[in-house]
Amino acid sequence: MANRHERRKNIKLGRAEIVRIDDFINMPSMCAWEGCHCTTSNADNEGWSKMVLYTGKTRTNFLNIDPRRIARDCVLCPEHARYLDEHLLKDIGRPLRHLEGTA
Numbered sequence: 608m609a610n611r612h613e614r615r616k617n618i619k620l621g622r623a624e625i626v627r628i629d630d631f632i633n634m635p636s637m638c639a640w641e642g643c644h645c646t647t648s649n650a651d652n653e654g655w656s657k658m659v660l661y662t663g664k665t666r667t668n669f670l671n672i673d674p675r676r677i678a679r680d681c682v683l684c685p686e687h688a689r690y691l692d693e694h695l696l697k698d699i700g701r702p703l704r705h706l707e708g709t710a
């Protein structure tokens with residue numbers, strides 16, 4: 608079964624594929640970083656980060672984001688989430704927060 612990255616690529620190329628929601632949720636995820644081939648079967652428990660890039664009105668609940676406004680919806684492996692924060696985003700005076708176990 609294709610991972611999310613491959614599925615998005617298929618969509619861009621106009622290749623249609625019907626997948627059950629349960630299967631989609633359980634599909635492995637690939638880091639969105641160009642050139643990175645890291646994948647995970649559980650992006651929720653392995654330190655992976657999720658990134659939603661959207662325009663329009665600011666929403667505090669991502670479920671309220673208009674899907675037509677979402678430019679990217681992806682995951683980053685721990686290494687590239689850290690690299691993004693440390694090298695590409697403005698310094699906020701601290702590293703990424705470690706959020707595991709705070710829920």
Ligand SMILES: [Zn+2]
Nearest residue numbers: 638643684687
């Ligand atoms: Zn990566």
